Amino acid sequence: MATERLEAAAGPGAGELPPLPPYAAWAPAELQATLADIDAPAQGPHSLRYFNTAVTKPSPGLPALVSVGYVDGELIDRYDSETQHWKHYLENSCIEGLRRYVEHGRAALVRAERPMVRVSAKESHGFVTLSCRAHGFYPRPISISWLKKGRVQAQETKRGSVTPNGDGTYHAWASIEGLPAEKHEYQCCMEHASLPEPGLFSWEPPSSLLPIVLGAVIAVVVVIVVWKSRWGRKEQGYVIAKGSNAAI
Template sequence: MRLLGAPALLLGALALLLGGCEGSSSHTLMYFHTAVSEPNQGLPQFIAVGYVDGQLFSQYDSITRRVQPRVPWIKKVDEDVPQYWDRDTQICQNNEEVYRVSLQILRRYYNQSGGFHTWQFMCGCELREDGSPGRGHWQYAYDGRDYIALDKETLTWTAADLKAQITKEKWEKDPAFAQRQKEYLEEICIEWLQRHLEYGKESLLRRDPPVGKVTRKEGYDDRETLVCQAYGFYPKEIDVTWRKEGEVLQEGTFHRSVAPNPDGTYHAWLSIEIDPKERNWYRCHVDHASLGEPLVLAWEAPASNLGLLIGCVIAALLLIVAGIAGGWFYTKKRQEGYRAASTNEGGSSSSGGEKPQVVYRAASTDSVVVHPPEEGE
């Protein structure tokens, strides 16, 4: 997996880490650190961020120089670790200086006198649905390309090029260095992932079911494409398959990885190219942890608008008739009023000769180096 060359692209690396749209529900705790040789407005020299299940929960940069909470639930950590924010701030400030020196060393390795360069770090752990540890990552990238990564099973470092081989030889002179990273990934990281899941369980452990639909697009050579869409679901793991008469299809399908929505849910889609004559044989199956049984979706022709048009015409005719009747009634009342006024004009009344008045009321309507924050140590 490749780390990307600019802080704005860290979310792309995060999406790759979080995996595709298949698989059982799991949870991840990830840290990303990025240092740049030429900071500018809007681009700090150093930035460190932490994610749980793709949700940003903490951030540090060389402008604020303090670790900041990014979701309300992480503030619950103060009850367990009162010095949490001060301690992590100190760690990030130390890492900021380490990264600055590392960039200078790397530029010498690659014989670079200046220009824009990046040094990135990524680490994290995974907790499977059954509670067992999953994947662990501890790796670095220089100028957007893989540089060196830990193989935690063999406690060795994998160098991506000849310059990284220099770093590999230095680090492997101290076997305890790799052992410490392995312990972090398998113990400390997992412990803190479990804590974060407890702090944010209302958000992180919820289950929102997907809404699904199938659309179609005309293609070439008498072919068409059916697109199965699932959106608004959480957690991110989802299994979407196209089936023809019960058989799962792989050939001819185009798969898009799960992507986040602004509200914290996810969306995904899977398309397949078919012969339109066989359209009714295809079904999309959407399976998710929130569902008792999979959604089974087929393409449905849009409902006819004829009934709606007839209803609109009838409503318009009724309004016209009502308007004509209202106008006739109003005209008739005015004529009667004029006649009443004419009959009494100039006459006198038994009460003193005052002229009777006809009053009309008009109708109206109102209308993240060397180490990430090693929490707990």
């Protein structure tokens, strides 16, 4: 370890201040102002000292160079290589790194997946429970509420927590209880970043598939009957060709 001590003194009758040491060339403006004031004859002598400490093999976290400056025993400047290293990192490398991360993550920042909405109804004990479920939306924040005749039913609405899916999207739900005869008066209101405006969703009775299924079955049966009928006619009109052996 090597230590160097530099001193500069000024006092009345000294004329001009002695030149600053080369280490003080980068002294801050506060130091320059202090040195400009110490030339007043009535103030007596003053001192400017710089102490430099250099470490040949510094341990991790220990600066290799420390320089401190004093005027009349008061600290007016300090420099160490470790602090400058971190200052450079924060002002340059760190900012550049953050810019790269933002650029790489821009797709995730602007990603917006619309929720798939399903409204269901279940009647029990003279009441109906309407449920509004949102699946596959992103980002996470979402608002689901129930309206009755256009008015928000905040206290009557039950909400589940927003939970993640395996693909990085989320799902959530909200339900409300009412009278079966009034279920058509309710609407589910959903607000999400992927929707240009709040979406309104109502319960709709499921369409019956029985007529469609019966129609398809009847059509298949008719086709089979017609096909068998034609095939039977062809077999009845079969004629043995001349010269063939009819007895097998």
